[in-house]
Amino acid sequence: MAEINRSWVLVQRPVGEDFDAALKLQQLPVPEPAEGQVLAKTLYLSLDPANRGWMAGPTYIPAVPVGGPMWGGVMGRVVKSRSDKFKEGDIVGGFGSWSDYCVLPADQTNKIPDTGLPLTAAQALFGGAGGTAYVGTIDVGQVKAGQTFVVSGAAGSVGSLAGQIAKILGATVIGIAGSADKCKWLTDDLGFDFAIDYRHENVRKRLAEIAPNGVDVYFENVGGDVGNAVLANLAKGARVALCGLVSQYNADNNPVDGLNLLPVLLKSGTVQGFILLDYLHRLGEASSKLGQWLAEGKIKYHADVVDGLENTLTAFKTLFTPGAAHKGKLMVRVDPSAN
Amino acid sequence: MAEINRSWVLVQRPVGEDFDAALKLQQLPVPEPAEGQVLAKTLYLSLDPANRGWMAGPTYIPAVPVGGPMWGGVMGRVVKSRSDKFKEGDIVGGFGSWSDYCVLPADQTNKIPDTGLPLTAAQALFGGAGGTAYVGTIDVGQVKAGQTFVVSGAAGSVGSLAGQIAKILGATVIGIAGSADKCKWLTDDLGFDFAIDYRHENVRKRLAEIAPNGVDVYFENVGGDVGNAVLANLAKGARVALCGLVSQYNADNNPVDGLNLLPVLLKSGTVQGFILLDYLHRLGEASSKLGQWLAEGKIKYHADVVDGLENTLTAFKTLFTPGAAHKGKLMVRVDPSAN
Numbered sequence: 022m023a024e025i026n027r028s029w030v031l032v033q034r035p036v037g038e039d040f041d042a043a044l045k046l047q048q049l050p051v052p053e054p055a056e057g058q059v060l061a062k063t064l065y066l067s068l069d070p071a072n073r074g075w076m077a078g079p080t081y082i083p084a085v086p087v088g089g090p091m092w093g094g095v096m097g098r099v100v101k102s103r104s105d106k107f108k109e110g111d112i113v114g115g116f117g118s119w120s121d122y123c124v125l126p127a128d129q130t131n132k133i134p135d136t137g138l139p140l141t142a143a144q145a146l147f148g149g150a151g152g153t154a155y156v157g158t159i160d161v162g163q164v165k166a167g168q169t170f171v172v173s174g175a176a177g178s179v180g181s182l183a184g185q186i187a188k189i190l191g192a193t194v195i196g197i198a199g200s201a202d203k204c205k206w207l208t209d210d211l212g213f214d215f216a217i218d219y220r221h222e223n224v225r226k227r228l229a230e231i232a233p234n235g236v237d238v239y240f241e242n243v244g245g246d247v248g249n250a251v252l253a254n255l256a257k258g259a260r261v262a263l264c265g266l267v268s269q270y271n272a273d274n275n276p277v278d279g280l281n282l283l284p285v286l287l288k289s290g291t292v293q294g295f296i297l298l299d300y301l302h303r304l305g306e307a308s309s310k311l312g313q314w315l316a317e318g319k320i321k322y323h324a325d326v327v328d329g330l331e332n333t334l335t336a337f338k339t340l341f342t343p344g345a346a347h348k349g350k351l352m353v354r355v356d357p358s359a360n
Numbered sequence: 361m362a363e364i365n366r367s368w369v370l371v372q373r374p375v376g377e378d379f380d381a382a383l384k385l386q387q388l389p390v391p392e393p394a395e396g397q398v399l400a401k402t403l404y405l406s407l408d409p410a411n412r413g414w415m416a417g418p419t420y421i422p423a424v425p426v427g428g429p430m431w432g433g434v435m436g437r438v439v440k441s442r443s444d445k446f447k448e449g450d451i452v453g454g455f456g457s458w459s460d461y462c463v464l465p466a467d468q469t470n471k472i473p474d475t476g477l478p479l480t481a482a483q484a485l486f487g488g489a490g491g492t493a494y495v496g497t498i499d500v501g502q503v504k505a506g507q508t509f510v511v512s513g514a515a516g517s518v519g520s521l522a523g524q525i526a527k528i529l530g531a532t533v534i535g536i537a538g539s540a541d542k543c544k545w546l547t548d549d550l551g552f553d554f555a556i557d558y559r560h561e562n563v564r565k566r567l568a569e570i571a572p573n574g575v576d577v578y579f580e581n582v583g584g585d586v587g588n589a590v591l592a593n594l595a596k597g598a599r600v601a602l603c604g605l606v607s608q609y610n611a612d613n614n615p616v617d618g619l620n621l622l623p624v625l626l627k628s629g630t631v632q633g634f635i636l637l638d639y640l641h642r643l644g645e646a647s648s649k650l651g652q653w654l655a656e657g658k659i660k661y662h663a664d665v666v667d668g669l670e671n672t673l674t675a676f677k678t679l680f681t682p683g684a685a686h687k688g689k690l691m692v693r694v695d696p697s698a699n
Binding site for chain 1: 583588603604605617620621624628631633634
């Protein structure tokens with residue numbers, strides 16, 4: 022195996038948004054899989070705001086070790102298997118690293134079936150994005166037909182699916198995003214009822230106009246000013262599915278622009294934090310339903326694909342840039358031959 | 361009825377903590393009850409942080425009208441009844457005003473039974489304080505034996521009862537209060553396991569020492585820095601019973617020191633806001649249990665009684681003074697002859 026294995030190594034924990042100092046592209050040996058592992062050639066990486074937390078310290082998983090490759094969701098082609106579960110050539114998805122080659126534990130890795138869809142669908146519709154949108158909307162948000170559903174980070178991988186799921190379930194759906202272009206995409210392409218551009222509109226006032234009876238379910242991805250504007254418009258008994266707080270991920274130990282929960286108190290609301298790891302038992306149903314809705318033309322996904330492992334860092338930083346152009350699921354095509 | 365009827369009139373909505381400009385003691389005619397109402401001579405007023413909200417604008421109830429008497433929880437003796445439900449001489453509790461005489465709607469007013477206890481028990485143990493502590497701990501917080509329970513505003517009317525209820529239910533109980541004297545009262549008199557003086561101790565670090573496995577249930581009365589310190593110590597699946605945010609009640613429309621919900625997300629926690637009006641059906645059980653626990657010597661209440669309607673405003677302001685001396689239920693004895 023004389024191949025080059027480039028890898029984004031976490032050389033120090035990030036400070037604020039200085040990811041350039043934290044991550045360096047280095048050449049490492051191609052790793053050897055141990056018993057129960059497979060070696061995969063990376064086809065696609067998934068880039069997500071939550072990656073910032075993994076770099077910074079322990080979250081719901083341990084922190085990425087300084088000096089080692091940055092972790093991430095990957096899809097790859099098995100090139101060496103030391104598990105009965107997989108054979109060479111299998112396309113698999115799991116928890117790998119930002120590298121040309123990843124070693125994956127077989128017991129936590131899944132074979133990606135050939136559905137006839139582009140491979141990007143496995144990360145952009147199914148997988149973590151779709152699973153998170155599904156359980157956040159249904160299990161946590163508990164949205165019902167006729168309710169008003171608001172999602173922030175609406176043009177992102179999870180938000181864009183969450184809004185469409187709520188719409189399928191019969192809710193009036195309002196998305197909040199960071200540009201007129203994204204808002205147009207939400208309403209014209211994805212069928213959201215309304216979209217609010219938080220960088221150019223007063224979210225609190227606009228919501229009060231659009232949803233005079235208040236917001237029944239809020240799928241929260243961002244926090245901060247946007248979060249407070251939505252909370253100020255909650256309906257009695259509202260539910261907040263707390264999925265992300267991307268506005269504060271780069272705050273480190275500095276004080277954050279926290280959320281004013283007085284409306285949650287006065288409206289007898291519930292804020293429920295969740296992570297996908299708590300809902301692994303729901304992923305089968307989620308994939309099945311998402312696939313059905315796709316086939317029925319009720320849901321769309323969008324993979325925003327950046328080519329080249331060397332462009333990973335530049336792409337990652339756009340996740341924290343308000344008004345950045347990307348829509349849907351941000352992915353890096355590591356192997357140019359991947360479909 | 362040639363009696364004097366003094367009344368605290370809301371002459372303007374409060375700005376920050378300037379209650380002196382908002383409330384003036386005036387002489388008003390003794391009101392006449394309409395059909396279905398009773399006129400009561402006020403014996404006791406209940407003073408509560410929530411009163412600030414009622415002065416400022418609509419909450420879960422409409423705002424107190426400017427130019428009218430300030431509303432409040434009262435106990436009084438019926439002096440004129442225009443309802444079959446009450447007769448002259450009955451001692452009643454309900455929603456009246458900060459006045460020598462109150463008109464009360466019979467259908468929302470309760471007769472206070474003679475239990476042999478001082479009348480103050482009706483507000484300091486039963487009524488709103490006990491009901492809120494009971495449903496907040498049991499229905500909302502859902503505390504279980506063996507769990508770690510934290511309450512802020514622990515020396516207040518609700519907090520002091522909530523901690524004792526959690527203790528009866530088998531939890532390890534930690535109170536957070538604003539002076540060494542209050543902390544001593546919580547541990548030595550009320551049986552809390554630990555107490556933290558937030559004005560002189562680092563709450564976040566102290567909690568990490570006392571509760572290394574994290575906080576399972578947090579009964580939140582204050583918000584702000586104290587709230588954030590507790591949230592930073594949540595256990596997996598923690599529940600937060602959101603009862604009050606007294607640290608921000610005087611903020612009006614200014615930005616508040618909001619809560620960082622990242623730990624709620626990472627720990628899959630739930631924050632549930634509640635108001636007692638949603639739990640009126642639970643008050644019968646609450647009173648029955650509280651009375652039983654009192655008789656068994658398992659729970660104590662403390663009425664902090666200020667004499668004289670004219671001293672209401674001075675007493676009320678102590679509710680927003682960190683480290684103020686009062687403990688338990690703050691009440692004003694309006695009629696000097698009340699027991």
